[in-house]
Amino acid sequence: MATPGIRPLVAGNWKMNGSLAMTDTLIRALRAKQSDIQLPVDILVCPPFPYLSTAASLMSGSNLQLGAQDCHASPNGAHTGDVAAGMLREIGCHSVILGHSERRTDHDESSAEIASKAKAAAAAGLTPIICVGETKHQRDTGEALKIVEKQIIESFSIDFNAEKTVIAYEPVWAIGTGLVPMKQDIEAMHRHIRELLKHRFTDGAGIKILYGGSVKPSNALEIMSIAEVNGALVGGASLKVEDFWAIIEGCAKSTI
Ligand code: PGA
Numbered sequence: 376m377a378t379p380g381i382r383p384l385v386a387g388n389w390k391m392n393g394s395l396a397m398t399d400t401l402i403r404a405l406r407a408k409q410s411d412i413q414l415p416v417d418i419l420v421c422p423p424f425p426y427l428s429t430a431a432s433l434m435s436g437s438n439l440q441l442g443a444q445d446c447h448a449s450p451n452g453a454h455t456g457d458v459a460a461g462m463l464r465e466i467g468c469h470s471v472i473l474g475h476s477e478r479r480t481d482h483d484e485s486s487a488e489i490a491s492k493a494k495a496a497a498a499a500g501l502t503p504i505i506c507v508g509e510t511k512h513q514r515d516t517g518e519a520l521k522i523v524e525k526q527i528i529e530s531f532s533i534d535f536n537a538e539k540t541v542i543a544y545e546p547v548w549a550i551g552t553g554l555v556p557m558k559q560d561i562e563a564m565h566r567h568i569r570e571l572l573k574h575r576f577t578d579g580a581g582i583k584i585l586y587g588g589s590v591k592p593s594n595a596l597e598i599m600s601i602a603e604v605n606g607a608l609v610g611g612a613s614l615k616v617e618d619f620w621a622i623i624e625g626c627a628k629s630t631i
Contacts, residue, residue, distance in 0.1 A: 377604045377629060378569075384541065384583055384606035385623045386419040386442060386504065387613025388472060397614075398426040402433040404616040409438060414627035416606070419470055420613070424458060431467035442470035442504070445478060448491035450499075460492075460499035470502040472608070474530050476547045486529030493531060497539065504541040504608070505530050506587070511548035514556075519546075520567050527571060537578030541585060542568060543608040549588025551610060558601060561586055565603035592618050595625030 377383065393401075402420065409418060421442035422430050431441050447457040463471060473496065474489035493503040507526040509519040523544065531542075544564055549555055556564075565584050572579030586598055587608030598604060606626055612618040 381605045383626050384417040385626050386608045387619055388610050389422045392614055393422055398422055398429050401616050402430050406437045408620050415630050416623055416626050421472055428466050440469040441467055443468050444472050446471050446492055446496055448495045460496045460501050464499045464501055470504055471496045472504045475506045486526055489530040490532045502539045504543055506543045506545050508545040508547050524571055537581035541583045543585040543587050545587035553589050555589050562601045569603045592621035595622040596628050599626045599629035
C-alpha cells in the first residue's frame with residue numbers, strides 16, 4: 376500500500392475536451408461500473424465548466440465526486456470570464472484543480488495567485504488539488520526537488536485540513552507526452568513532499584499526494600504501488616471510460 380491509512384484518489388482531468396454527449400456517456404458508464412464493483416478508491420471527474428451541472432445531475436446519489444479545473448480567488452465581483460469557488464460548491468463540486476502547469480503557462484499563474492485560490496476554495500468547502508512539477512530542464516539540472524519544494528511552500532500557505540487538501544506532483548515533461556519518470560525518481564519526490572508536508576503542516580502526514588503525467592492502464596499499478604503515491608491525476612486516459620476504469624482498478628490493486 377502506498378501510504379497506510381490514506382484512501383487513494385483517482386482524478387480525471389478532462390482539460391478542454393468533451394461535449395454534452397460525452398459527459399452523459401462517460402458519467403453514466405462510470406456510475407454503472409462503480410455501483411457494480413465497490414473499490415477502495417475515491418473517483419473524481421473534472422469536466423470543463425459548461426458540463427459541470429449536467430455531470431452533477433448524472434452523479435447525484437452515487438459515490439462519484441465532481442471537480443472543476445480552476446476557480447478565482449475572490450468570492451464574487453468584476454472578473455469577467457472567471458468563476459468563484461462558492462459557485463462551484465453550489466452546483467455540487469467537491470474539489471478544484473489549481474495551478475495545473477497548463478494554467479501556470481497559458482495564464483501566467485504565479486504560486487502566490489494559486490495560494491489565494493486555494494484559500495478561497497477551502498473557505499467555500501472545496502478540496503483544492505494543488506499541482507506542482509518541474510520542467511525537463513529543471514529535472515536534467517538536478518533542481519527538481521528544490522523547485523517542487525518552492526512551489527509547494529509558495530502555493531500552499533495556510534494550514535489546511537488534511538482531509539480536504541490534495542497535492543498533485545506532475546512533472547511538466549511527463550504531461551501528455553507518454554514519458555514517465557523512473558520509479559525511483561517518483562519515489563524520491565513523493566517522499567520529499569511528504570517530509571515537507573509533515574514539517575510544515577499539523578496534518579501533513581494525511582495529505583494525499585497524487586502522481587500525474589502519462590498515467591495509463593499499463594503503468595497504473597506500478598506507479599500507484601510506489602511509497603507515498605496516493606493516487607493519480609489523469610489527463611488523456613480519463614477521456615475513455617475503459618482506460619480510466621483500468622487505472623482505477625490498478626490503483627485499487629496497489630492497496631492490497
Ligand atoms: P496526461 O495529463 O495524463 O494526459 O499526461 C495529466 C494532467 O495534465 O493532469
